[in-house]
Amino acid sequence: MPERSDLRDRDTKEMAPSHSSSLVGKRILITGAGGFIGSHLCRSLCGTGAEIHGVSRILRTGVENKPRWWQCDLSDPATVRNLVSLIKPNLIFHLAAGDTRAKRDLNLVLPIFQNNLAPTVNILTAGTETGCGRIVLAGSLDEPEPGDVPSSPYAASHAAIKAYAHMFYQVFETPMVIARMFMTYGPGQEALQKLIPYVTLSLLRGQSPKITSGQRLVDWIYIDDLVEGLIALAKARGVEGSTVDLGSGILTSVRDVVQELVRLTGAGVEPAIGALPDRPLEPERSARVDETYSRIGWKTQTPLEKGLRQTIDSYKEKLKNGMSTAASA
Numbered sequence: 001m002p003e004r005s006d007l008r009d010r011d012t013k014e015m016a017p018s019h020s021s022s023l024v025g026k027r028i029l030i031t032g033a034g035g036f037i038g039s040h041l042c043r044s045l046c047g048t049g050a051e052i053h054g055v056s057r058i059l060r061t062g063v064e065n066k067p068r069w070w071q072c073d074l075s076d077p078a079t080v081r082n083l084v085s086l087i088k089p090n091l092i093f094h095l096a097a098g099d100t101r102a103k104r105d106l107n108l109v110l111p112i113f114q115n116n117l118a119p120t121v122n123i124l125t126a127g128t129e130t131g132c133g134r135i136v137l138a139g140s141l142d143e144p145e146p147g148d149v150p151s152s153p154y155a156a157s158h159a160a161i162k163a164y165a166h167m168f169y170q171v172f173e174t175p176m177v178i179a180r181m182f183m184t185y186g187p188g189q190e191a192l193q194k195l196i197p198y199v200t201l202s203l204l205r206g207q208s209p210k211i212t213s214g215q216r217l218v219d220w221i222y223i224d225d226l227v228e229g230l231i232a233l234a235k236a237r238g239v240e241g242s243t244v245d246l247g248s249g250i251l252t253s254v255r256d257v258v259q260e261l262v263r264l265t266g267a268g269v270e271p272a273i274g275a276l277p278d279r280p281l282e283p284e285r286s287a288r289v290d291e292t293y294s295r296i297g298w299k300t301q302t303p304l305e306k307g308l309r310q311t312i313d314s315y316k317e318k319l320k321n322g323m324s325t326a327a328s329a
């Protein structure tokens with residue numbers, strides 16, 4: 001049974017014996033390198049001795065000890081083929097997600113199909129053709145378990161991505177592995193419609209955030225822990241063709257997280273709980289942490305309270321420096 005959180009610090013220092021290889025000298029391609037997870041991963045990998053190449057939809061410029069940037073439309077097969085054949089990466093982290101909205105909206109079906117599924121198939125194809133040593137694909141806690149119905153177009157796209165990935169592995173021997181990432185939060189999350197940025201910024205501004213009933217149970221993982229998990233997954237041996245969970249294994253309700261943010265910020269306002277309707281078919285699942293630990297020797301290190309404190313501090317600093325983007329529900 002998954003563990004329920006009491007928000008107290010936990011001792012998670014134990015680690016399994018290392019069974020990994022070095023990334024020194026490897027050419028690593030990261031799609032979505034300018035995003036929340038990708039940017040943190042880039043910063044960590046730039047100190048490993050690897051040659052880092054970052055892909056972004058917008059033009060970016062590289063500086064010393066930073067990735068070499070490439071502007072690329074990942075939905076275009078020819079462009080992806082040219083890029084991957086030019087770089088010839090030993091390792092690909094495919095973190096680009098053109099659309100992460102989990103709304104139950106018919107208008108999202110085609111955009112999510114075009115922006116999420118097609119780029120992944122293009123990366124798998126190009127990586128297979130060039131003989132990439134490993135392709136780490138970003139999975140999601142929203143992807144349904146076998147036999148379950150996807151709860152949204154976003155969840156359906158991840159179900160399809162998983163099916164394509166396993167087809168590539170079985171038919172073309174593509175060395176892929178899926179990192180099923182649970183609810184990631186932390187400093188640098190610019191998607192201000194996400195729960196923790198939205199609630200935190202609202203409270204810091206003295207505004208009452210509007211949320212659902214908050215009854216949904218979620219497995220939360222701090223960004224630094226997730227990055228360490230991705231790196232451990234990239235270095236571990238014998239994980240090709242599998243899905244590995246990256247989460248804490250602890251379920252904490254949305255309402256409890258919001259109330260903890262109220263306490264930690266010392267805000268004088270209360271959240272408007274129940275002001276928004278609950279989404280139907282929201283998945284409630286926790287990471288299979290014992291299985292992950294046995295396979296890649298990694299587990300989370302940051303208790304939820306500590307992670308929330310560090311996240312709040314980062315948004316306080318942004319507001320102090322004149323952050324102008326308004327939080328929105």
